[in-house]
Amino acid sequence: MKKQTICIFGGTGFLGQSITRELANTGARIKIATRIPESAYDLKLYGDVGQIVPVMCDYNNDASVAAAVEGCDTVINLIGILFQKGKSKFKKAHIETPAKIAMACTNQQIEKFIHISALGIGKAQSKYAKSKLEGESQIKAVFPNVTILRPSVVFGPEDGFFNMFAKLASVLPALPLIGGGKTKFQPVFVGDIADAVTNIAIDHANQYAGKIYELGGPQVVSFKEIYEILLHQINRKRALITVPWGVAKMQGCVMGFLPKPLLTLDQVCSLKFDNIVNEDALKLTDLGVIPTAMDSILPQYLKCYKRGGRFAHKKATDKKAA
Ligand SMILES: NC(=O)c1ccc[n+]([C@@H]2O[C@H](COP(=O)([O-])OP(=O)(O)OC[C@H]3O[C@@H](n4cnc5c(N)ncnc54)[C@H](OP(=O)(O)O)[C@@H]3O)[C@@H](O)[C@H]2O)c1
Incomplete structure (x- = not known):
């Protein structure tokens, strides 16, 4: 493969880490465009000396953005927020x-x-969803050959989703099932997204240009089933309590004032719609990636939430043997 130069915006986040690691393995030179270069220092370890370079980017300054993409073959945008806080707005x-x-x-x-x-x-009516959709359309208007990837909820060792609920399950006697927990998801492995991005980046024929791909894992599961899988993995029993939509909205309203809210009103709105891949959509397999099952990844990083910690099973076996 020709050694590419790739710029990753938002590369310091959860997806960015896996994507940077995969792309570094191809020998590509990588610029991590970030507001805080120090937060990208760890990523340098994924490459040889000088292969991965953090680049300070001021998004209020067109010249700063232009400087980041200068000389690149491929540009990847991973910038995203889950809730609005202070100056951090969906629109921006x-x-x-x-x-x-x-x-x-x-x-x-x-x-x-x-x-x-x-x-x-x-379909979703949340501000998050509407802003993401509008973002896609504005990008397409100026760069029609963009490849757009639309993942469902993403799992992997550093994820915010399974780790957060596992932490909650470790301390709370019950977990909330918003709207009865019927909303469906198709959790997708972060490593599969990294593979998909890498396949697009190294493709000489540029066959993925101008297309939208919906990325989901091999299992479609309801929120309730996600809790059940999680509780099984961490070997804990917790009551699952239905929270009616109206109550969840009120909770979202109140929690939205916290500095890092667990739930916002906008997220409650998002939960009203299933988050699964359309049958006729282009998928991970169209990008040359076989989706990874949750069962093969979750135990690796959720075991630390088991009662007694990751060595709980060993301790119990040792006690029996003694
Ligand atoms: N994780 C999921 O389950 C999931 C599911 C569906 C879609 N996605 C999408 O996938 C993308 C990556 O997700 P992620 O989980 O890796 O997110 P993440 O861990 O929160 O990282 C996002 C990155 O965006 C940058 N960023 C955050 N707020 C910003 C702002 N106001 N202005 C400019 N840059 C900002 C940050 O980079 P710097 O601080 O270095 O500038 C941050 O590292 C996002 O667009 C997200 O919406 C994620």
Whole structure:
């Protein structure tokens, strides 16, 4: 493969770490465009000396964005937020900044632009979903050949989803089932997304250009089933209590004021719609990736939430043997 230069915006996050590691394995030179270069220092360990370089980016400054994409073959946008807080707004993070990056890519005739969006945004009525959808359309208007990936909820060792609920299950006697926990998800492994992005980046024929892919894992599960899988993995029994939509909305309203809310009103709105891959959509397999099952990954990183910690089973066996 020709050694590429790739710029990753938002590369310091959960998906960014896996994607950077996979791309570094191809020998690509990688710029991590970030607001805080120090937060990208750890990523340098995934490559040889000088292969992965953090680049300070000020998204209010077009020249700063242009400098980040300069000289790149591929640009990847992973910028995203789950809730609005202070100056961090959906409009800026999901629409204005991605459109600015797309414009810089067009101006500099960048060959490939890969944008990570989110699954289910066509139907969902949340501000998050609407902003993600509008972001896609503004990017397409200036860079029609963009490849858009829409993942369902993503799992992997550093994820925010399974780790958060496992932490809650470790301390709470019961877990809330919003709206009865019927909303369906198709959790997708972060490593599969990294493989998909890498396959797009290294593809000489540029066959993925201008297409949208919906990324889901091999299992469709309801929120309630996710809790059941989680509780099985961490070997704990917890009551699952239905929280009616109206009550969840009130909770979302109140929790939305916390500095890092566990739930917001907007997220309650998102939960009203299933988050699963459409039958006729292009999928992970169309990107040359076989989806990984949760069972083969979750035990690796959820075992630390078991009662007694990750060595609980060994301790119990040792006690029996003694
Ligand atoms: N994780 C999931 O389950 C999931 C599911 C569906 C879709 N997605 C999408 O996938 C993408 C990556 O997700 P992730 O889980 O890796 O997110 P993440 O861990 O929160 O990382 C996102 C990155 O975006 C940058 N960022 C955050 N707020 C920003 C702002 N206001 N302005 C500019 N940059 C900002 C940060 O980079 P710096 O601080 O270095 O600038 C951060 O590292 C996002 O677009 C997300 O919406 C994720």
